[in-house]
């Protein structure tokens with residue numbers, strides 16, 4: 430047997446699986462795995478989703494395979510667990526599947542988040558996979574002062590959040606699954622084109638272009654907006670897999686088990702029990718080995734605003750109390766107004782860019798979800814103490830933010846133009 434694990438990454442081509450693949454099979458240096466398969470619904474050749482500059486090169490490496498597949502079909506899922514001829518059976522599975530768009534219907538959330546993970550979890554159990562690590566995005570509202578690793582301290586954010594959370598509960602209830610749940614703070618990094626951090630950064634760029642102070646909603650205050658670099662998400666995923674594959678399920682539960690209670694509307698969830706197989710009884714609390722990953726920056730809305738605007742040579746301040754009050758009660762009605770100048774300026778920047786920018790996957794449009802107040806804190810002390818994980822990017826810095834812009838510019842996806850003439 431090879432001493433290196435053989436790995437499948439499911440989903441997440443639009444989130445973190447490209448960074449994870451680059452960690453497992455680096456462009457330079459020794460791979461950490463004997464074989465890597467990545468499975469998602471997208472085509473990579475030609476690409477039907479944004480891939481960033483590095484990932485196509487990772488796919489060229491020996492023993493890396495990409496498979497386009499519909500993971501809503503059980504037989505397709507099963508076939509993805511069959512290793513290619515000449516390879517060892519798969520040992521680690523990274524589950525990065527799940528819908529990340531907040532505005533999809535509940536049935537879509539169930540089909541693409543809950544049901545896919547159910548098929549993956551059941552198949553992984555059948556195959557006696559040694560490590561099954563599930564990535565959980567911060568679709569939660571954390572309490573500013575509470576410990577975020579206390580599940581009572583968080584609320585699931587909307588329909589999306591409820592089904593992501595129910596997915597974790599369902600996986601936790603599959604017997605013999607060598608599961609670890611990894612919850613992250615807000616993810617940023619090169620080629621990460623989804624989520625709140627990157628849209629905040631693109632908006633900051635428009636204020637730099639206009640040579641105006643950037644205006645934030647919600648006013649100063651603690652407003653924890655904790656971040657994590659995508660390379661640390663990848664690093665933590667792998668560290669969790671190594672850990673659980675060594676200690677096994679029972680010991681993992683003893684060392685890192687946490688209660689996961691239902692956070693949704695129990696009455697409503699009960700109505701789904703007849704149609705959604707393996708939906709956990711809302712009255713039942715399950716346990717799963719669980720970790721959080723975030724950096725040590727303890728970022729707030731203000732510190733991120735200050736940092737991002739520095740990159741574009743401007744400053745950050747808040748709207749007045751009146752605007753903040755309006756936003757609190759009528760944000761839906763303000764979305765288009767808030768976006769008008771951002772989008773107009775971003776479009777100007779794109780049209781004036783040398784070299785030209787075509788079909789950028791980046792945008793300065795902030796939808797209702799991005800504009801909402803989010804309090805996100807997922808302290809990683811347990812991951813550091815129990816697993817021994819060391820952060821690669823312990824703080825978010827100007828250099829790391831600049832790197833995002835530089836890499837997006839280098840691939841022709843971020844406008845390169847001087848500030849507006851006043």
Ligand SMILES: *[C@@H]1O[C@H](CO)[C@@H](O)[C@H](O)[C@H]1NC(C)=O
Pocket residue numbers: 501536537540
């Ligand atoms: C959800 O999945 C079921 C079963 O595959 C299918 O019949 C249904 O059309 C799907 N619904 C949506 C909204 O995708």
